[in-house]
Amino acid sequence: MKSTPPRWAQRLLAWLHPANTLEEVEGDLDELYAYWHQRAGKTQATLRYLLNVLSVLPPFVRRRQQPHSYPQPSLFHPDMIRSYIKIALRNLWRSKGYTAVNVVGLSVAFCICLFLFLTAYRQFTFDSFHKDGDRIFQTYLFANDPERVSRTGGMPLPLMPALKADFPEVEAAARIMSGRTSLVEYRGKYVDKMVIQTDPDFLTLFSFPLIKGSSDVALRDLSSIVVSEAMAKAVFGNEDPIGKHLLIGSEGNKKQYIVTGIIADSPDNSSVHYDALVRIETAPNYQTDKDNWYANSHRVFIRVAPDVDQTAFEARLKPFAQKYFANTIQDLRKKGAKPDERSDVFAIRLQKLADVHFDRDISNGKGAPIALIYVLIGIGVFILSIACINFINMSIARSFTRAKEVGVRKSLGAQKHQLFGQIWSESTFICFIGFVTGITLTCLLLGTFNSTFQTKFTLTYAFQPGFIAWMVGVFVVVTFIAGGYPAWQMARFNAVEVLKGKVSLKRPGLLRNSLIVTQFTMSSLLACCTLIAIQQVDHLRQQPVGFDKEQVISIPVGNQVNGRQVLGRLRNRLTNDPTVLAVTGTSTNLGKGKDRVTSRSTFGFTYKGKQITTDWLLVDYDYLKTLDMKLLAGRDFDPAYAADSVNRVVVTESMAKLIDAKQPVGAFIRDDSDTTGAKSEIIGVVPDFQLYSVADEARPIAMHISNREDIHYVFVRVAPQSLAQSMDKIKKIWQEVAPQSEFLGSFLDENVDGWYQNEQAMSQIFSLAASIAMLLSCLGLFAIALLVIEQRTKEIGIRKVMGASVVNIIVVLSRDFVKLVAIALAIAIPLAWFGMQKWLDNYAERITISIWIFAGVGLASLLAALATVSFHSIKAALMNPVKSLRSE
Structure with missing residues (x-):
């Protein structure tokens, strides 16, 4: 049966407040009176009722005196903004743990996004400065x-x-x-x-x-x-x-x-x-x-x-x-x-x-694949989304601990837009602190980023108007989504239900579960992609390149000396050195040396009606010996044959197949349309070898010797013992035979690793992103679990009193979160498999994706989530039930 206030109290309220303006207030106060009457008795209920009447009296008395002139406070009124700021700072200071978790998550996310979006912005603004670029x-x-x-x-x-x-x-x-x-x-x-x-x-x-x-x-x-x-x-x-x-x-x-x-x-x-x-x-x-x-x-x-x-x-x-x-x-x-x-x-x-710039086929292989740029943007969005999800989940979870505050404010006359502004201002503060901290981290880590990913970014890039507008837009969107939604939800709380204790976090909501699933889906997806990318890079490195890249030193000649003269002097100095096995020269380096120069010379001709394009490689004597390349047929270049330096070539196996000769050695290659009679005789055939990166188009190779063309690189094969000492020795000799040219020697195996620079950078980015994504996901889960378990303190105490063991309580508290992670894995694994299959299709040499990769990621994700939740679960399970029930 509903309890009502005494008649004298109702008459007092009716005299003070016109019924047509206080219907909602009267209804709320009546329900509150009924609730207090049941809980505390009639006398105490009447006193609480009068206190509520008096608390709303001043504004409504003014309203009675001036019925239509009472100004409603504006959300953006200076006094209101100052009030919001003061209250926001107080609340954030009281909840230091909540604030710290959100600031750390957002600052790390903003820092990563700044780097990734800066990279993408630079790529998308290539050649944009030309007046008639379109x-x-x-x-x-x-x-x-x-x-x-x-x-x-x-x-x-x-x-x-x-x-x-x-x-x-x-x-x-x-x-x-x-x-x-x-x-x-x-x-x-x-x-x-x-x-x-x-x-x-x-x-x-x-x-x-x-x-x-x-x-x-x-x-x-x-x-x-x-x-x-x-x-x-x-x-x-x-x-x-x-x-x-x-x-x-x-x-x-x-x-x-x-x-x-x-x-x-x-x-x-x-x-x-x-x-x-x-x-x-x-x-x-x-x-x-x-x-x-x-x-x-x-x-x-x-x-x-x-x-x-x-x-x-x-x-x-x-x-x-x-x-x-x-x-x-x-x-x-x-x-x-x-x-x-x-x-x-x-x-x-x-x-x-x-x-x-995005078209490697027509930009001499110097462009960045546009798919990689979109991947970078996607990773940045993933990281930022996970941080926003943490923010939303924690804000909503925390809103239940502040529900009584919101209920009292509403019962005292606070409007929805005022509550929204107050709560959103706190979220804006956290986002702003995270954004500023992220920018600071970016400035501090810029040098490390440049050295790791071989970029040359400076702070001037970040201050370009377009990029500033881009990042301000990101900040506004994050603030609006991550802060606006929880504020809107809290502003909608029903004051009576809140004060009666009917609003709590004990039951998981669909939104919270969906967000947790989303963030673990993203982090698991990145983890799967990371492992697959790392395995593919390792697979490429282990592929045979067709020559022995170990123990060979590559030295760029430079432009200040004559390459042929330097090669001759170096040969003379190293002839009797037992640690030097062979010396040769060439026009094209293998891999990316310290000079970072990559050049390509191709030769196209029509042979018996067939269009053939081959890599035209200038070499010197002992090229095959230095690289330990075996002949399949014929012979190597020999100084005893003077014509070898004029019109003779050694070709790869694929080139021999293209000319379709039963006996390629002794065959002549020439252009059908060439009437001058120029032709080159094939004197040897070697197995195919990798002259350029797997990302570039592979062509057959024709090697020739010419006394007129420049030698740009010198290769020296040394004995396997004391490689470091051999490098020091050759450096000293180089300074004697070519004092004008800086010594930039490097081992071929290091150069060949440079071919996979893009793939290596991609795997590093994936690794970093996956680690941060999983860390942020666990950080958010850690905070959510803490808030949820705090809400279930009484339940845990009752379970212990009824005989539940510590293990039982841990299972009860953890199973809901583990189920969410399992759902996330069920979504992430098929997406990772499909996306990485498409990426691997770009490589002639590729790995087969193993099911154990997904099993490992799944197990690691489940264990990480279980460990995160178990920390609070074990702590709660070991609590004295008497203390938890008393505190509740």
Whole structure:
């Protein structure tokens, strides 16, 4: 039976408050009176009732005197904001543990996201500084070869002039030929710089500012050179470079240039890098290949008119391709090539400048795969989501411990928007502290990040307007989601039910369980991907590369000395050294050495109607011996045969199969269209070996010797004993035979590891992300378990009194959380298997995903969750039941 207040108390309330304005208050107070009457007796209930009446009296008395002029406080009123801040700081200070857990989780998440999003932002802003970037394209050749669809950015020299002549909508076009650095000499000073060959349109096609000189005349003459700011300072110091003469090239092959302009340095996020620009006509092979449509040696960029559509322009290029590449198209059709979905067997196509960096096929393998960038963003979102889930779960869990506070506030007249503002302000404080701490951690760890992932980030990247807007947006979204939802939930509490004790955390809600499942799904998914990526990297490293990479020292020659002369001197010094087994030279390094230079020379020709593209590798005598490569047929290069250095080659097994000769040794390879009679005789066949990374297209290899071409690397095979001493000895000898060149020797096995740099970086990122994700997930579970067990203190005491053992109580308290982790694993494992299968499909050599990886991750996740929850469960189970029941 419902108890009601005494009539005199009701009349007092009716006199003080008009019924039409206090219906909700009266109803609430009546229900509170009934509740207190049942619990504490009539007299005490009446007194509590009057106290509540008096507590709401002042504002409503004013309202009675001025019925329609009482101002409702605004959520954003300065006085309200100050009040929110004061109360928020007090509450956070009283709940130091709750605050610390959330701040640590958010700061770590923000720090990781700053690094990952900074990396992604840099990649997505590549080439964005060009004024007409949306109208600039790089051309590439597409061939729907039955053996393998190919896309290459290497263009023949006559293509660009033909494009400008045949298509008036091409406003500007430039060829860019770049390779290794060149030796620059000025008044006895020598520096290595990247000098690229290009066309005069380069200065108007791109938006690199010309600081001195005129874009119309700077590259007008073949003897003109435009230098970058950095090169001008390094070479000329404080002198004015304009009009000065420079010598460029190695000894015996130097050319003189006159400085006609200074151009700004190319930004780090540019697809085109340079130290100086010269005319492409000065390239060594220009005169012989200027009309050759089958010698691909450079990249071509064009800018089209504003109203030109890319698809329509590519359609107009079809007759152009049929005109100039008729033989190539005919050869492809003979091989059985079929038109693709765009009806092309062979085509010239365009790639937007903004996308060139992501296209490894046409950017000389220097681009970053866009899929990897999206993976980085996804990992950042995962980490931030886990931190937000922790924040939401803990805020909701904590809201039940503050439920009576909210109930009293509402019964005293607080509005929902006021409660929302108060609680959200506390969440905003925590997010802000976490955000600032995350930024501080980023600044402190920037050097470590750069050294680990071989990047060159500086703090200036983080202060770019676009990135600041991006991160502010992330902060606002996190604050709105992580703080707004719990505040909204608490503001909706019913005051009467809260004060009656009907709102508690003893029963797990669907939202809380869903969030816990989500965060453990993310962390388990990252853990599975990490183990698979690590296994794939180890698998790639263990694959045979076709040569013995152990005990071989690779030494970059540099541009300040003649490679052939240095190789000869080194051979003479090491001939009688018992610890040196062989010495040779080559034009291309194996792996990535300390000079970080990667170059590639290819040779394409038509052989008996078949289009063949091979890696054209310059070597010296004893190359096979130094790398311990065995001959399958024929012989090695021999100084006793003078013709070996003119027109003879040693080819790999795959090259021998392409020419389809029963006896490849003694066969001749030549271009069907070559009427000069030039040909090369095959004198030996070796097994296929890895000349470049597995991420690059594998081609057959033809090795040749030439006395006219430069040697860029020296290989020295040493005895297995005392490798460190051998390196020191060769370094000392190198300083004697090549004093002008810095010694950058490294072992080939270290260089080959550099091929898998991207895969290694990916596995490191996955490892770091998985560790942090699991740590944050367990941290959130730790706090949730603490709050839940605090709510169940009375239940635990009763169970112990009834005879439950410690193990029984631990099982009861832990099983719900373990079930959630098991559900998360059931979701994460299939997703990990599917995603990593797609990733592994990019590799010719790949692992088979083992079920034990998922079993290990599942067991580790369950044990981590069980250990996290058990800490509180054991503590609660060992509590004295009398104490827990009394405190309850």
